[in-house]
Amino acid sequence: MGETADLVVVGAGPAGLAAAVTTLAGGLNVALVDSGTAVGGQYWRHPPDHARSAISTADLHHGLRVYRALRRALSTARARGRLDLRLAHHVWSVTRDDDGFTVYAVDRRRAPEETAVALRAPRLLVATGAYDRQLPFPGWDLPGVLTVGGLQALLKGGGVAAGRRVALGGTGPFLLPVAAGLASRGVEVVAVCEAAGPSAWLRRPGPLLRNPAKWAEGARYGLTLARHGVRLYPRTAIVAADGTDRVSSVRIASLAPDGSPRPGTERRVEVDAVGVGWGFTPQLDLLVPLGCQLTDSGDGNAVVAVDTGQRTTVPGLYAAGEVCGVGGARLSLAEGRLAAGSVLADHGAAPVPGRRRLAAARATVAGQRAFARAMARAHPIPPGWAKWLTDDTVLCRCEEVTAGAVRAARADCGASDHRQVKQLTRAGMGWCQGRTCGPAVHCLVAPHRPYAPTERLVATPVTLGVLADLDDAGENTRRSST
Ligand SMILES: Cc1cc2nc3c(=O)[nH]c(=O)nc-3n(C[C@H](O)[C@H](O)[C@H](O)COP(=O)(O)OP(=O)(O)OC[C@H]3O[C@@H](n4cnc5c(N)ncnc54)[C@H](O)[C@@H]3O)c2cc1C
Numbered sequence: 001m002g003e004t005a006d007l008v009v010v011g012a013g014p015a016g017l018a019a020a021v022t023t024l025a026g027g028l029n030v031a032l033v034d035s036g037t038a039v040g041g042q043y044w045r046h047p048p049d050h051a052r053s054a055i056s057t058a059d060l061h062h063g064l065r066v067y068r069a070l071r072r073a074l075s076t077a078r079a080r081g082r083l084d085l086r087l088a089h090h091v092w093s094v095t096r097d098d099d100g101f102t103v104y105a106v107d108r109r110r111a112p113e114e115t116a117v118a119l120r121a122p123r124l125l126v127a128t129g130a131y132d133r134q135l136p137f138p139g140w141d142l143p144g145v146l147t148v149g150g151l152q153a154l155l156k157g158g159g160v161a162a163g164r165r166v167a168l169g170g171t172g173p174f175l176l177p178v179a180a181g182l183a184s185r186g187v188e189v190v191a192v193c194e195a196a197g198p199s200a201w202l203r204r205p206g207p208l209l210r211n212p213a214k215w216a217e218g219a220r221y222g223l224t225l226a227r228h229g230v231r232l233y234p235r236t237a238i239v240a241a242d243g244t245d246r247v248s249s250v251r252i253a254s255l256a257p258d259g260s261p262r263p264g265t266e267r268r269v270e271v272d273a274v275g276v277g278w279g280f281t282p283q284l285d286l287l288v289p290l291g292c293q294l295t296d297s298g299d300g301n302a303v304v305a306v307d308t309g310q311r312t313t314v315p316g317l318y319a320a321g322e323v324c325g326v327g328g329a330r331l332s333l334a335e336g337r338l339a340a341g342s343v344l345a346d347h348g349a350a351p352v353p354g355r356r357r358l359a360a361a362r363a364t365v366a367g368q369r370a371f372a373r374a375m376a377r378a379h380p381i382p383p384g385w386a387k388w389l390t391d392d393t394v395l396c397r398c399e400e401v402t403a404g405a406v407r408a409a410r411a412d413c414g415a416s417d418h419r420q421v422k423q424l425t426r427a428g429m430g431w432c433q434g435r436t437c438g439p440a441v442h443c444l445v446a447p448h449r450p451y452a453p454t455e456r457l458v459a460t461p462v463t464l465g466v467l468a469d470l471d472d473a474g475e476n477t478r479r480s481s482t
Contacts, residue, residue: 013041163273259382398430
């Protein structure tokens, strides 16, 4: 298994792209790995290259000029043999030794065929982003109930609207682009239920006023929604979904100040699809087993602790983007550039970007992190959310563990975090390994502590065949990069 690059970057979203392009500009050889079929991550999610001419999604995007410039830089570096781009490669484990890191991935370009790949480098940059945080409710496991991110991924990644009459719920500004995107594609968005009230931002308007780009973006979404007659209901939540084979209606209720549904306010709305999201959970699967120190991000999540140059507490390991805290694409881009600056400095390579651009990136990071903290304060998980759970609401869908079983684990056995609940009830032991239910179980039993995922040695399900192939992985690596 030879060393294949000076740096492996895992994740080709805004953070990973900015880091890869900057380190390439500094003269390093880089391997950029992503489980998706196109670069861009969640923010610039695109259809796979072979389908792009047939599916137009440009109207759903922002900042495409930056995205195109990053792609051009990648193409140039690839043509010069300096970039090893690995799309449809899912990294399932990383190990560290004295010489650096071995990154184990499964190559799914010819799925269902899977091939083991191992990449080595003295330095590793993890930019694996985040995913939708879910709070279960009765009926959330019906077909047609998706995450808001899932609805958007279908739209941006395939030009597909998941329904004709859709309700959205949860909290946070992300509800707005999804509602606007669906409405502009002809979907009837019957309600956008935002659990927070507008006064949350008005009480502390500073971070919003200092970020005119954010309120301008919000205003654009507001105009689109107004044009399509989409109504936004503040202090309201989707508290149940009903249907037989799939969702046919949702129940919507006004929320009391503690976030519990106000009695007598519940009403039924007919839909054929639902999208729900309660902010995001950083994807720390690869970082936790490497022993990185974590820190509280203030939005209910633990995130990886980094210094001002995005170095983690593990030598040679850097992190950028939403694994360091959820705060939007602009923050991720700036953190990617800062991380790249540190990689180049630690490698003894040309200082790209120069001092001025690094200072500008640091200022952006400071401003965007302040905005992210304000966003977390304005859009918290409502403390009374668990009141809409019935005892038979399923929390862990893989192992079919109910809210009643989790409550009993807490009340009868004293379970005080999701790990103990897992040992007592099997919640989090199934196929998704707690990625979906972990944050929800945590919010139920330990709402005042930040959620950190359990250490998992395998970050994505892999076949026994891939494990058996590991000895050949070095050979596969050389074959597929030629
Ligand atoms: C579903 C979803 C939709 C979003 N849409 C918007 C939006 O429309 N507008 C907005 O402002 N913000 C949006 N966000 C927030 C958005 O994630 C960020 O602002 C921005 O994309 C973060 O950039 P990033 O580089 O940190 O991570 P991401 O963009 O999430 O990129 C991370 C990349 O890492 C890859 N990855 C993760 N794990 C592995 C692994 N084990 N192996 C290989 N590759 C891996 C992923 O495939 C992904 O491409 C969205 C977030 C989510 C979760």
